[in-house]
Amino acid sequence: MPSSTHTVTNQPPPLADYDVYATDxxxxxxxxxxxARRGDTSPxxxxxxxxxxxxxRDAGSAEVREWGVRANEYPPVLRTHDRYGNRIDEVDFHPxxxxLLDRAVAGGLTDAWSRPDGQFRRTAGFYVWTQAEAGxxxxxxxxxxxxxxxxAEPELAATWVPRLTSRVYEPGLREAGTKAGALAGMGMTEKQGGSDVRANTTRAVATAEPGVYALTGHKWFCSAPMSDVFLVxxxxxxxxxxxxxxxxxxxxxxPDGGRNTFRVQRLKEKLGNRSNASSEVEFDGTTLAWRVGEEGRGVRTIIEMVAATRLDCVTGSAALMRQAVAQATHHAAYRSAFGGPLxxxxxxxxVLADLALESEAAMWLALRLASAADAAESGDEGAAQLLRLAVPAAKYWVTKRCTPVTAEALECLGGNGYVEESGMPRLLRESPLNSIWEGSGNVQALDVLRALGRSPQVLDAFLTEVGSARGADHRLDAALKELLTELADLAGAEAGARRLVERMALLLQGSLLVRYAxxxxxxxxxxxxxxxxxxxxxxxxxxxxxLAAVAERARPVAR
Incomplete structure (x- = not known):
């Protein structure tokens, strides 16, 4: 029976059916x-x-938001055997x-390599679309x-790159040559090694076919096991x-259409990222794999994949922060308390202005790195050197800021934010992921120290980037001077590496905001x-x- 005791008032309308891009x-x-620097367009x-x-518009639509809700409410399910007892190792997902994947692939979020501004466009799109559902x-x-x-293996690239960069999503395990598009996964970490991949014990024994090996071993984390192909x-x-x-x-x-041996032992029960299947997999000696690059140079071969996924960690965290701040500012604009709008x-x-600063600085840094990635693809050595230092620094700092920003934004909604229906708990559960994936904070900080120690050019590229804003703000200039003093003596720097990398990331963000915001x-x-x-x-x-201007700027409204 409907209640007639009162009329509900002072509740903000849902933030739905809006353009995530145009209102930012x-x-x-x-x-x-x-x-504007790229200038490359095509019909x-x-x-x-x-x-x-x-x-x-799709990312902000009520329909797509519901897709995200259901993809998380009905997480993937592992089916190890079919009804007849045959091993199939398949994962079922909610429709x-x-x-979500179909729209993302059609939107070019797996195709950044076919045009001069591909990295920038894809990163901006990834930032927009992740706000609908991150898993x-x-x-x-x-x-x-x-x-x-x-x-690193041109023959394999010729076969697989067109499939991976296709704008057609075609799920299901079939021989990839029969599909219009394919997805890729990655398997690096093992139980005994974690981030120390050189401690891996999985064996690859050469077969009679050149370049083909039989694998025996396990992978402790293998995400998206429904994918068509994996780099391991x-x-x-x-x-x-x-x-x-x-x-x-x-x-x-x-290639002959038979199933490769890929034993999915179980799916991980995770804090967040519930729509995505993360698994443990086993290779039993009959698992076939094709060598990519030279023997003994696996880390060097796969490091470019790691660099690209680390940039996505930065972008994904920035997107989560942006969505949390959008929800908080939207709520505060419509919710009244103590005589006026919050x-x-x-x-x-x-509070809102502070959150907005963190979110905007993260976004500018992610897109600047994507712009540098395009330049590096075109042969700009300075851009490549900047990325070598700036990507791990940004990955360290931006992903670290995601959880406190999301938690504070949730609090802006009060008790309503703690309720699952608000969507804020899902954002909060998702927020720590990117700080762990592709190397946690210590790994990133040590990577920055390693880059500084091995290649002086990376520091030159960093100083050129930050120095382009020199003289525009005395606090930025002073902070850069302090950093240079700290960099003058890196002996014993490991214990203070986190502080150093934090300073570098903040300087990058500050220089971007001074120049562009x-x-x-x-x-x-x-x-x-x-x-x-x-x-x-x-x-x-x-x-x-x-602060009024900063907070209002972060509110998702058409301008």
Missing amino acids: AALTEAVAAFG ADPEPAAALSALG DWHR HGCPLSMTHAAVPALR LAQAEGGDGPGGLTCFLLPRVL LDKPLMRN PPEVADAFCASRLGGERGHAFGTLPTGLD
């Missing part, structure tokens, strides 16, 4: 700033803004998972990132090289992140800043 002032400005692909807006970003990211690794690391034996840790391409279905309350405005955003960021005028919690921005 900072993102549209970043696309204009960086996209088959509209201008970046038009393509992103089409993707943004909405497939709908299916895993196979999108790995499929995209497999391409540069495959270049194993210790090579008996080939035409020196042996050692080597990269291999492992198809689920062999957005107009000075303390709430401080409105003055009120750059001023607030430099005052609070570089000038030391901020407390430890969000909502402690110093006085004298235009």
Whole structure:
């Protein structure tokens, strides 16, 4: 029976059926700033803004949001055997998972390699689309990132790259030559090694067929096991090289149409990322794989895949932060308390502005790195050196900021934010993932130290990037001077590596905001992140800043 005790009021309308791209002032400005440098268009692909807006309307639609809800409410299910007892090792997904992937693949989120501005366009699209549902970003990211690794083996690349960069999503385990498109996964970590992949014990013994090996071993984490092909690391034996840790391409279905041996032992029960299947897999000595690159150079071969997926970690975390801030600012604009909208309350405005700064700085950094990736693809050595240092630094810092931003944004909704229906708990569960995937914080910090120690050119590239904003803000200049003092003596730097990498990431973000963002955003960021005028919690921005403008800018409205 309907209740007639009262009429519900003062509840914000759902944030749905809106354009995720066009209502994001900072993102549209970043696309204009960086996209203008590219200038590459084709009849088959509209201008970046038009393509992103089409993707943004879908990402913000009530229908697609429901796809994301159901893909998480009905997580994947492992079927190890068919009804007759045959081993099949298949994973069933809710139909909405497939709908999400279909739209993402059609939108070019696995195709960044066919045009000069491909990395930038794809990263901007990945940022937009991840706000609809983050879990299916895993196979999108790995499929995209497999391409540069495959270049080490041109014959394999010629076969597989057209399938991986196709804009057709075709699920189901069949011989890849019969499919219009394929997805790729990755298997590196093992129980005994984790991030130390050189401790891997999976063996790859050469067969009579050149370049083909039989694998025996296990992978402790193998995401998206429904994919068509995987890049894996194993210790090579008996080939035409020196042996050692080597990269291999492992198809689920062999060229003759038979199933490769790929035993999915179980699916992981995870904190978040529930729509995506993460698994443990076993290879039993009959598992066939094709060598990619030289024997003993597996890390060098696969490192470009890792660099690409690390950039996706940055972008994915930035997208989660953006969606959390969008929800918080939307709620505060419509919710009244103590005599007026929450957005107009000075303390709430401080919190929202602080969150908005973190979100916007993360987005600018992700898109700048994507722009540099395009330049590096075109042979710009300076851009390549910048990425070598900036990607792990950004991966460390941006992914670390995702969880506190998401938790604070949830709190802005009060008790409503703690309720599953708000969508905020799913964002919060998802938020720690990218700081762990592709190497946790210590791995990234040590990678920065390694780059600094091995190649002085990476520091030159970093200083050139940050130095392009020199003189625009005294706090940025002072912070850069402090960093240079710290870099003068790296002896024993490991214990303080996290602090060093944090400084570098903040300088990158500050320099971007000073150059490209409105003055009120750059001023607030430099005052609070570089000038030391901020407390430890969000909502402690110093006085004298235009917080109303910063908070309002972050609200998802058409402009």
